[in-house]
Amino acid sequence: MTKDEEKGYxxxxxxxxxxxxxxxxxxxxxxxxxxxxxxxxxxxxAEDAAQEAFLKAYTSLADFRGDSRFSVWLYRLTNNICIDMLRKSKRAVIVSLQTEDDNGEETEIAIPDERYSPERLAERAADRD
Structure with missing residues (x-):
């Protein structure tokens, strides 16, 4: 679809x-x-995010300035929706370590694994594009 066709629609x-x-x-x-x-x-x-992106694009279409193609604007909306979903779901992976406290009892130390933070996942996905 050409940019002019997008504009017409x-x-x-x-x-x-x-x-x-x-x-x-x-x-x-x-x-x-x-x-x-x-x-x-x-x-x-992903299906939920895609549906939400198309709905948001439809309801916000008057805000689309046309500086870029519609698809570029739609992908940005999709990316932002996905990042918001990751933040809301708090998909941080926790790495736990066993250690002994001062009394010699085992205790866990939880350290967040930053490789799976929403920001890092979005950066990696954007780098692949």
């Missing part, structure tokens, strides 16, 4: 033609889902 949606949004979804749905899946590593979460 967007103008039609903004004029009230809801059916004009369908070609924009069809053109981008696979790429949006794959981006979400790379970030979230979970099919169900």
């Amino acid at each position: 967007i103008e039609r949606v903004l004029a009230g033609d809801e059916s004009a949004y369908e070609p924009l979804v069809t053109e981008n749905q696979t790429k949006v889902y794959r981006l979400a899946l790379r970030i979230l590593k979970n099919e169900a979460d």
Whole structure:
């Protein structure tokens, strides 16, 4: 789809033609889902993120300035939604260590594994693009 075709569909949606949004979804749905899946590593979460991205794009379409392609704007929305989902789910992996306290009893020390922080996962996914 060309940038001019995107612009035409967007103008039609903004004029009230809801059916004009369908070609924009069809053109981008696979790429949006794959981006979400790379970030979230979970099919169900990726589907939710993709659906939320298309809904947010639709409801915010008047805010789209057209400086870039619609797909670029949509991917940015998707990326932000995925990062928010990771933050909300608190998917931090904890590495625990066994140690003895002053009384000789075993105790655990939990250290967050930063490799799986939402920010690091999003950075890695963006680097692969």
